[in-house]
Amino acid sequence: MTDSVLAFADAQLDASVERLAALMRVPSVSTDPAYAAECRRAAEQLAAELAELGFAARVADTPGHPMVVAHHDGDGPHVLFYGHYDVQPVDPLNLWTRDPFDPWIDTRADGSKTIVGRGASDDKGQLRTFVEACRAWKETEGRLPCRVTILFEGEEESGSTSLEPFLHAHAEELKADFALICDTLMWDRDTPGITIGLRGMAAGQVTVRGPSRDLHSGLYGGAARNPIQLLAGILGEMKDADGRVTLDGFYDGVPDTDPTVLESWNKLGFDAGEFLGEIGLRVPAGEAGRTVLEQVWSRPTAEINGIWGGYTGEGFKTVIPAEAHAKVSFRLVGTQDPDQVWDAFQAHVRRRLPEDCTAEFESRGPGSFAISLASDSGPLVATQAALDAEWGKSALLGCGGSIPVVNSIRSILGMDSVMVGFALPDDNIHSPNEKYELKSFHKGIRSWVRILGALGETARARAEAVIA
Amino acid sequence: MTDSVLAFADAQLDASVERLAALMRVPSVSTDPAYAAECRRAAEQLAAELAELGFAARVADTPGHPMVVAHHDGDGPHVLFYGHYDVQPVDPLNLWTRDPFDPWIDTRADGSKTIVGRGASDDKGQLRTFVEACRAWKETEGRLPCRVTILFEGEEESGSTSLEPFLHAHAEELKADFALICDTLMWDRDTPGITIGLRGMAAGQVTVRGPSRDLHSGLYGGAARNPIQLLAGILGEMKDADGRVTLDGFYDGVPDTDPTVLESWNKLGFDAGEFLGEIGLRVPAGEAGRTVLEQVWSRPTAEINGIWGGYTGEGFKTVIPAEAHAKVSFRLVGTQDPDQVWDAFQAHVRRRLPEDCTAEFESRGPGSFAISLASDSGPLVATQAALDAEWGKSALLGCGGSIPVVNSIRSILGMDSVMVGFALPDDNIHSPNEKYELKSFHKGIRSWVRILGALGETARARAEAVIA
Numbered sequence: 054m055t056d057s058v059l060a061f062a063d064a065q066l067d068a069s070v071e072r073l074a075a076l077m078r079v080p081s082v083s084t085d086p087a088y089a090a091e092c093r094r095a096a097e098q099l100a101a102e103l104a105e106l107g108f109a110a111r112v113a114d115t116p117g118h119p120m121v122v123a124h125h126d127g128d129g130p131h132v133l134f135y136g137h138y139d140v141q142p143v144d145p146l147n148l149w150t151r152d153p154f155d156p157w158i159d160t161r162a163d164g165s166k167t168i169v170g171r172g173a174s175d176d177k178g179q180l181r182t183f184v185e186a187c188r189a190w191k192e193t194e195g196r197l198p199c200r201v202t203i204l205f206e207g208e209e210e211s212g213s214t215s216l217e218p219f220l221h222a223h224a225e226e227l228k229a230d231f232a233l234i235c236d237t238l239m240w241d242r243d244t245p246g247i248t249i250g251l252r253g254m255a256a257g258q259v260t261v262r263g264p265s266r267d268l269h270s271g272l273y274g275g276a277a278r279n280p281i282q283l284l285a286g287i288l289g290e291m292k293d294a295d296g297r298v299t300l301d302g303f304y305d306g307v308p309d310t311d312p313t314v315l316e317s318w319n320k321l322g323f324d325a326g327e328f329l330g331e332i333g334l335r336v337p338a339g340e341a342g343r344t345v346l347e348q349v350w351s352r353p354t355a356e357i358n359g360i361w362g363g364y365t366g367e368g369f370k371t372v373i374p375a376e377a378h379a380k381v382s383f384r385l386v387g388t389q390d391p392d393q394v395w396d397a398f399q400a401h402v403r404r405r406l407p408e409d410c411t412a413e414f415e416s417r418g419p420g421s422f423a424i425s426l427a428s429d430s431g432p433l434v435a436t437q438a439a440l441d442a443e444w445g446k447s448a449l450l451g452c453g454g455s456i457p458v459v460n461s462i463r464s465i466l467g468m469d470s471v472m473v474g475f476a477l478p479d480d481n482i483h484s485p486n487e488k489y490e491l492k493s494f495h496k497g498i499r500s501w502v503r504i505l506g507a508l509g510e511t512a513r514a515r516a517e518a519v520i521a
Numbered sequence: 522m523t524d525s526v527l528a529f530a531d532a533q534l535d536a537s538v539e540r541l542a543a544l545m546r547v548p549s550v551s552t553d554p555a556y557a558a559e560c561r562r563a564a565e566q567l568a569a570e571l572a573e574l575g576f577a578a579r580v581a582d583t584p585g586h587p588m589v590v591a592h593h594d595g596d597g598p599h600v601l602f603y604g605h606y607d608v609q610p611v612d613p614l615n616l617w618t619r620d621p622f623d624p625w626i627d628t629r630a631d632g633s634k635t636i637v638g639r640g641a642s643d644d645k646g647q648l649r650t651f652v653e654a655c656r657a658w659k660e661t662e663g664r665l666p667c668r669v670t671i672l673f674e675g676e677e678e679s680g681s682t683s684l685e686p687f688l689h690a691h692a693e694e695l696k697a698d699f700a701l702i703c704d705t706l707m708w709d710r711d712t713p714g715i716t717i718g719l720r721g722m723a724a725g726q727v728t729v730r731g732p733s734r735d736l737h738s739g740l741y742g743g744a745a746r747n748p749i750q751l752l753a754g755i756l757g758e759m760k761d762a763d764g765r766v767t768l769d770g771f772y773d774g775v776p777d778t779d780p781t782v783l784e785s786w787n788k789l790g791f792d793a794g795e796f797l798g799e800i801g802l803r804v805p806a807g808e809a810g811r812t813v814l815e816q817v818w819s820r821p822t823a824e825i826n827g828i829w830g831g832y833t834g835e836g837f838k839t840v841i842p843a844e845a846h847a848k849v850s851f852r853l854v855g856t857q858d859p860d861q862v863w864d865a866f867q868a869h870v871r872r873r874l875p876e877d878c879t880a881e882f883e884s885r886g887p888g889s890f891a892i893s894l895a896s897d898s899g900p901l902v903a904t905q906a907a908l909d910a911e912w913g914k915s916a917l918l919g920c921g922g923s924i925p926v927v928n929s930i931r932s933i934l935g936m937d938s939v940m941v942g943f944a945l946p947d948d949n950i951h952s953p954n955e956k957y958e959l960k961s962f963h964k965g966i967r968s969w970v971r972i973l974g975a976l977g978e979t980a981r982a983r984a985e986a987v988i989a
Contacts, residue, residue: 252739256837265801270824271720274852275816276797278806281825281847282760289754329744333733335877338746348743356738357749358840363827364848369724369885371850372826379749380832382839384742409803417837 055506062189062498069185069498070158070168070491072102076138076177077156077170083118083139084211092118092207095138099205102184106191108203113223115215118207122226125187129199129509130432133229133468135458136180136236137209140172141483148485159488167488174480178489179235179497180205182475186501198509202229209236209458216458220465231432232462233504237474238450239493240321245440245500246450247433248472249314250351250425251459253385255394256358257416259402260378261287263409268373278410280377281362287405288379291355291398295341298355298383300397306388310351313428317449318346350451354384382417391420424463424470432471435511439503440473443496473500523974530657530966537653537966538626538636538959540570544606544645545624545638551586551607552679560586560675563606567673570652574659576671581691583683586675590694593655597667597977598900599697601936603926604648604704605677608640609951616953627956635956642948646957647703647965648673650943654969666977670697674926677704681925688933699900700930701972705918705942707961708789713908713968714918715901716940717782718819718893719927721853723862724826725884727870728846729755731877736841746878748845749830755873756847759823759866763809766823766851768865774856778819781896785917786814818919822852850885859888892931892938900939903979907971908941911964941968 062069081095082088096112096119103110103123110123118139143153151157156170168178183203190197204227208215220227240246263280264273293299325345329335339348348354362377364370383394395416402412426433428449440447459470475493476482530537549563550556564580564587571578571591578591586607611621619625624638636646651671658665672695676683688695708714731746761767793813797803807816816822830845832838851862863884870880894901896917908915927938943961944950 256839263802268800270822270826270850271852273800273817274822274824275807275820276793276805276813277800277802278804279824281828282756285753285825285828286757286760288750289757292750292754325744329877332736332741332745333877334731334745336746336875337744338875339743345744349741352743354738354742356742356747356839356841357753357831358738358838359831359833359842360749360753360845361829361833363825365827365829365846369848369850370826371724371824373824374827377828378833380837382738382837384739407804407806409797409801 117215121205123203127197127200129512131200131229137206166491173489182497185498232470240448253423255391255420256382270371284377435507439507585683589673591671595665595668597980599668601697605674634959641957643950650965700938708916721891723859723888724850738839752845903975907975
């Protein structure tokens with residue numbers, strides 16, 4: 054059954070590319086009010102197409118750019134597919150080879166082709182892999198293997214201001230069994246990835262204050278507390294010699310990496326030396342006894358993102374400053390609580406302050422919990438099987454391309470998200486000459502054909518098992 | 522004998538003040554080329570006055586503003602007196618009560634008087650205390666109790682560019698037994714101070730480098746070394762929990778504070794709580810077991826004067842920067858070697874670098890050794906006795922007002938300097954409404970009368986002892 058759908062997708066590829074190009078010709082730059090009408094035109098184009106495919110589709114207004122919402126019946130599980138039709142601005146325009154809103158096809162020496170233009174990958178090309186897969190199912194089988202709700206946002210590149218209010222207002226309509234999202238990266242050109250987790254975040258700024266004013270170190274040096282020295286010592290003690298974070302209770306709720314996931318990573322052929330070598334490093338800085346992939350994907354981190362205090366200009370000034378500052382952030386996994394981590398950081402600092410010094414903390418927003426998919430969850434297993442069938446292999450990825458909508462879907466709709474994407478790190482996302490591999494596009498469409506089929510099969514098998 | 526000299530100084534006070542005012546009316550601002558002729562006029566006025574007093578005096582050209590050099594015979598030891606006739610600029614002019622170059626006398630409610638105007642204290646008032654003392658000796662006794670060489674500089678407020686070349690070129694002419702300098706502070710209104718030491722200095726900048734470029738902490742956090750974390754830890758370990766500097770060999774050549782000096786400090790009525798309280802602190806930050814005065818005057822220090830790295834602007838950026846920077850300085854005492862200290866700092870940093878990170882060091886000039894006068898040195902003992910006779914008490918001070926000329930006199934002429942000054946911290950030096958207490962001026966003149974007498978007596982006593 055799926056074979057005929059795949060054959061249709063293959064035969065229709067040129068038409069699919071043309072439909073992608075048509076969407077890319079709409080300059081739906083969401084951050085610039087001058088393009089508001091173009092954003093709406095992109096939404097209307099998509100809604101019309103979905104309606105034509107048999108979806109109950111509409112353009113839904115928001116205080117910002119509109120959403121596209123579409124529903125289609127199906128026997129299998131109910132999935133919510135999320136994508137966004139808005140794109141980044143195109144400046145600097147002079148760095149583009151051609152008009153960013155008049156997409157073109159580039160052919161490489163090895164015969165591989167890319168489509169170039171704003172939105173080629175992020176996210177018009179990616180969302181279209183799903184739409185074209187739905188089309189292939191409908192045109193060949195007259196049905197979809199799952200019940201599908203589609204939500205296309207128009208403000209992803211400009212802060213998603215309307216997203217959460219919209220999810221709240223339409224929670225009943227949008228609620229499904231789980232979400233599918235196509236806005237992430239592949240592992241490499243030949244290996245698609247399923248992003249199974251988003252690390253959470255706690256972050257903020259600390260200011261340590263000592264003397265009531267800047268002092269001349271020749272007059273007060275030695276006796277007066279130097280806030281830079283104090284802050285350096287405090288932050289230095291935030292990690293131990295084994296790279297572990299020393300904040301009290303920091304590792305509460307941090308699970309060991311899932312063995313299935315770890316095994317999947319071990320098969321990736323990941324070269325830690327090469328990974329670090331590309332950024333000029335050799336020695337993994339994270340927790341001793343953890344692989345580099347664990348360090349970047351499944352272990353929590355503490356980073357100082359900025360530090361400043363005293364005289365930082367040319368030359369020299371023998372000053373003892375009144376205060377010193379740092380910005381810190383923590384990436385969280387498992388059930389680590391962002392509030393608890395931020396509190397532990399504050400306690401770590403306060404405990405080390407002499408009684409005549411103070412610290413002021415400014416949290417960066419409310420923080421977020423980590424989200425991750427269990428490696429044995431049904432949708433994940435089915436999706437991975439479908440990708441293995443299409444590509445010969447697949448990868449369970451860590452948290453490479455974090456996308457905030459996953460948090461909103463989790464907290465407002467109570468749903469997990471399976472993130473499958475076919476973008477590549479060299480797609481020039483947000484940059485001039487953004488492109489999407491036609492291989493990504495073609496096999497992406499085929500992947501979704503298979504994923505929808507596999508998800509439907511799972512449900513059918515379960516239903517038959519119940520009947521039997 | 523000294524009594525008649527003192528009586529003359531008392532009787533002449535009004536004339537002395539008028540002579541000070543006459544010098545202050547010459548706007549000898551050395552940093553502004555527009556005032557070059559005025560600088561020369563001040564030098565000529567002083568040379569003429571010294572010649573009139575019987576000195577062999579001349580204005581000696583330099584590539585910058587001229588020096589005044591004057592010699593007078595005497596039986597006692599040969600002293601070189603140093604002062605400077607140039608002054609700071611006067612902006613912002615609108616903050617002055619009156620014309621800064623038309624000095625006036627202010628009388629307080631308690632009857633005490635000050636002379637106000639640019640240079641009142643720094644250094645025209647101070648150098649004139651010495652000149653007026655010479656005048657009193659000459660007018661009453663027809664002689665000076667010491668052989669006196671005077672050197673007045675005209676570039677102290679603008680970098681002293683010509684000073685060291687001049688000292689080199691005229692070393693034979695300027696060499697004496699020791700130097701006297703009047704350009705420092707009193708301990709308080711009623712307690713003159715002899716500044717007995719200048720701490721040395723080693724200073725520079727360190728840059729710690731990790732990744733070859735700035736990284737997104739979401740992609741590399743955990744595995745990639747964060748130079749800020751690294752630098753913070755390294756600098757944090759520069760001091761231990763007892764406030765001691767941990768650099769290898771840092772305390773080599775650091776003597777315990779001279780008991781005589783320590784005893785003198787204990788008599789000062791210094792209130793550590795008040796000293797720290799004025800700058801908003803309570804807990805001495807220096808070495809445990811040392812008094813606050815030792816911490817700021819006689820112990821070596823390590824200070825971080827500036828630190829910066831990563832994102833330091835508004836908001837947040839989850840960056841792992843390629844490098845982090847700090848400016849550090851060390852104040853040295855005893856025979857601490859600035860090169861050795863700077864090397865020890867470099868070694869401290871390098872020893873803590875992972876093998877894939879590097880550090881770059883930029884030393885701030887050649888550094889300087891500390892200079893200090895032994896508490897039992899003859900000129901110091903005589904000077905202190907003279908001050909005690911005039912004021913009822915005196916203090917051996919640490920390194921409050923460091924003046925670079927002391928280093929030059931030491932290194933080029935091989936002489937110690939006894940620094941006696943009658944300025945007060947509230948004299949508004951370098952600021953609008955600079956003033957000098959007439960009490961400082963009057964008792965300053967009397968102090969020098971006594972010091973010259975005491976130094977002469979020391980030599981006479983020694984000579985008589987040899988004869989007997």
